[in-house]
Amino acid sequence: MNNTNINEPKDELLWQIAKERVGFKRSVLSYVFVNLFLIGVWYFGSKENLDYFWPIWPILGWGLGLVFQYLKAYQGNRINDVENEYQKLKNK
Secondary structure, eight states, rough: OOOOHHHHHHHHHHHHHHHHHHHHHHHHHHHHHHHHHHHHHHHHHHHTOOOOTTTTTHHHHHHHHHHHHHHHHHHSSSHHHHHHHHHHHHHO
């Protein structure tokens, strides 16, 4: 019997998890650099009106998106979830 067929779905799941985690790390880098740029635009572009910190809106909005991306990429052990579901279906 060929064991490579058994491991293929698990390998595909690991590949998907790895892609999501790399995507999250890239998103964090983009988040930091773009928001630093926006803060620079705010500071140097409106020196007479520094009372209103408008970059807070993209920082909060994009940050919320990053939280959801983090949860998708890092939370939950999907391999064990799939394995447990497989065992439940197999035992029925």
